[in-house]
Amino acid sequence: MMIESILFYVGAIIVAPFFSAVILKVKAFFGGKKGPPLLINYYTLIKLLKKGSVYSTSTTTIFKLGPIVSLCAVLTVLMFLPIAGVKPVFSFKGDIIFVLYLLGLGRFFTIAAAMDTASPFEGMGAAREANFPIICEASFMMILVLFYKMTGNFNLSSWFSDTQPMTLWQSAGSPLIFVVISLFIILLTENARVPVDDPATHLELTMIHEVMVLDHSGPDFAMIEFGAFMKLFFYATLIARLICPFNTGHLAVDVSVFAGAILMVYVAAGITESVMARYRMDRVSKFVMTSFALAFFATILTLEFIG
């Protein structure tokens, strides 16, 4: 079992960049363009790894630690994630809290690396990066309360592996749709997608995440990009398991069902990105609050069923 978990872990790391390219393809489709090849992210990573770096004279060691710690956080997080219903490498009671706080650690270092450059643009991005996820964390916690109340268990494995998502649907019912939407909003916010942030432009004043990494280059930048692909994969997996909770027991079938589901999540993100504009910065908080409200109502509604 352990071998299988590790294989899936490694597999997830390998395929994560591929899925992110799907979003680009969808956006290109909406723009009437051909778009970059689906393997574009691998090419970018290899290109970056071949290069050297230029460091700002303002920076310190923290600037170099930033990409490493945030990548390390995401790599560790994936070890607790059940991929395609397979049990994760590690699991313990309350691991999800560790996971969320580990993502917080990654954020701390991304922000610290941005502040290290003394650039006003990066400071601006850092301030926004510190601001919006606050509410995301609260709504994620609200979702966890719901899951915990449904199952009485408190780890990712017991909610997302095997047929567990089906059990969640059976006990929670339709309010779980709210949870899916809420998680999708969290996905968009945490991964710097439209309508919270725009990953396509490098125009500093409109940006959050992209502007924070302006000064990184070469292998350091490759690590940041790689980390971002996997973070998106983490959230997408959670949603994919919820929208496609089936599990047949045949590994091949399960994996392809899961791949289809996760593809749907990425396509949905791509469509959102194509048909929406970015919100004005002061509207973003309200958008993120929506996810908290949805999660909250879902929990209140399910209280009825459990009694």
Add this chain to the structure above:
Amino acid sequence: MNLFYMSFLILFSGGILALVGQRNFALMKMLSVVSLATGCLSGLIASAQALWQEKVFQFSFTYLNHFELSYKIDSLSAFFLVVIFLISMIAVIYSYHYMDHSENALATSVHYFFFSLLIISMALVVTADNIITFMLSWEIMSLSSFFLVIFDYGKAENRKAGYLYFIFSHIGAMFIFAAFGVVYGYTSQFGFNGMAGLPDTVKMIVFVLAFIGFGSKAGVFPFHVWLPHAHPAAPSHISAVMSGVMIKTGIYGILRVYSLLDYHVSVLGMIVLVAGVISGILGVVYALGQHDLKRLLAYSSVENVGIILIGIGIGMIGVATGNPLMAILGFSGGLLHVLNHSIFKSLLFMGAGMVLHKTGTRAIDRLGGLLKRMRITGATFLIGSLAISGLPPFNGFVGEFFIYLGAFNGTLFGNTAFVAGVLAVVSLAVIGGLALACFTKVMGVVFQGEPRSRAAADKDETGNTMLFAMMILASFCIIIGVLPGIFIQMTLKGLSSVSMGYGRIPLEPFIQMTENITLAAVVFLMVLLVLLAMRTLAYRGKPVGRKGTWGCGFTQPTPKMQYTGSSYSASIVEFFRPVAPFQEHHPPVEGRFPEKTIYHSRIDDIAERHMTTIIVRPVMWMFDRLRWIQHGDIHLYIGYIFLAIVVLLFFV
């Protein structure tokens, strides 16, 4: 037990030595630092032993033929003693190089005297076993810390902070007196033991009164107003002891009264929890809005006391709703956060002290780029910031993790526990996010980037004992974060003397949880090592250059263009505007070649603002009316005394 006597003796003699030897500054400092540190060390060893063996020590003697002074060290006292002696010892070590103004010899020696009194009185507070002893120690503690706050009494601002502290600590003490007065009225004895036998409504009143009194010492919103004034005024190691340890005696008081009353209803837990939630969120919002480094840290203490109270509240509700797991998790998480906060908050205050010592300013927006020259200060401050933001694998995470587990556990049982659990979970998440924003601001603006003023440019760190103290504390942050097992055991042992109606608390399930944290932290560190190695490989033989920061095409950047602390926090504070009124002041920019302009922003503390209008003004008005009583005529004053005695005779 002998070790305890010895430690008090050494501590007190250290204080006396400081007073006697002020002629020779270097010798006086050396002697008092050594004896205070030795005293703390022996106290630490003694209390750690007492905690580990769970032995109860008792001791009493009669004072003035009337009052019995009695002391008792049970495991809860021992836990707080460990915290008190540990942090005080490190603060004393730090002070050796911090107090280096020999022209200030008199003030320095007096400071060491009161410092020794403060340590002794804190230790006496947590061991006092009857009302008289407790209040006596409590007053000594308040007074000695008052004299430490006005150490730099030349500045009007510091004197004002001192007076504010003096008033608040006495109003707080009055509430505690009132609580104990009610107890005495029913039991007619000074001992604590009769408290469990009070009628329920009386217990409720006693708890609420005591909570207000102890809460004002602990810095619970809205009784925290003195804290952000007094803590920055004191020398930095004293701020460290006050913020790290002294306010925890308030927490001790709440726990002790709760334990003595032995009264388990959800209402009390809810009061504590809600107070914790409000202090936690507002504390960190106000911290985020501060421009003064030490004031920011002081507000962050309000936040952390909030987290501790959330833990205790969850614990109390757990007991009241018959849910032992929730209770133990909440209490032990709260207690562990007492230890954790004392460690990282004193670390941060010491780092701030180093910055203040070298640059001469506490204004965050005048600093910057200090990390390049102050490597140890910067690195330890970074560790402290990570720990206080509750991030793994540092110690702040462990306490919060336990409180989270307790709160989540509560959501499974009944309405009260559910509401409490959800409230605690959501507010802990919000507090965590805000704390992260707050401390990335401090790190980013004070230590990173480029210096924003001459004061911050080219400043080195010196003072070996200061660096040593910070390194010790930083290593504690990591040790507790990676290996929390033994420290959770400490809290569980400490809890064993809090009456919750349980027998022995089983250790295994909780040890299991700490092992999980250890496992996860080790996995994280392993991955980090692998990545570091891979990064080194990836950069082998690659060209690595150094150039100015990319200015997006702008070629003449200056350090003034950096994001400041105020701009960093503006959008977050804006979100909380109803509770944190945000004011800015700047003249409009006019003309084609605008002249130099100013910008000023601040956020108001609503507790402070309303206290002035609701309480202070009416009280001032009332006393203004009563001014005729004070006429300066000595005969009439004697008449007052006579009259008072006669009137009293009728009642007694």
